Amino acid sequence: MNPIQPNRSQPNNPLHGVTLKAMLEYLVAEYGWERLGDRINIHCFNCEPSISSSLRFLRKTDWARAKVERLYLDSRSFDERKGQVTSADVPIEGASVWDRARRDVSEDH
Template sequence: MPDTQPNNPLHGLTLETILNRLVEHYGWEELGREIDIRCFTHDPSISSSLKFLRRTPWARAKVEALYVATCSPL
């Protein structure tokens, strides 16, 4: 059985890729306004944000939803 998910816009993307694309698109300041979590608003970095998002399912879900809404190809 093939390992494809044609209807999943996040298939094949790592959390790091998603976060990098969001930061590129919004910048840290705007990303912190879109998703008000401390790792985006106080001394943000990719590595600290990844640590938090990997441990916090609700925050990761918000990041993934924002990515799908703004950055995923149609």
């Protein structure tokens, strides 16, 4: 039996198991701070940006976190449609439950 399986408590939630930090790190790697600040115009992305200051703000501000989550989902969906991101590209430690499960399934075949 496979030791890493998706959590069955939220099977339809694509963000389940993905931390805010992992989302933010992915977006910064994908867009850089300047383009991220252009896409989501918030102070913590535009003035002396850092992961820690952005996390503090996003954890307190629901509307901003929702925008980050939406951009993350849209970006991942686009990358997967274009074949730019595969489950093998995502490190196990920061991978979501879904990424780890996809990797395990693809390795079995």
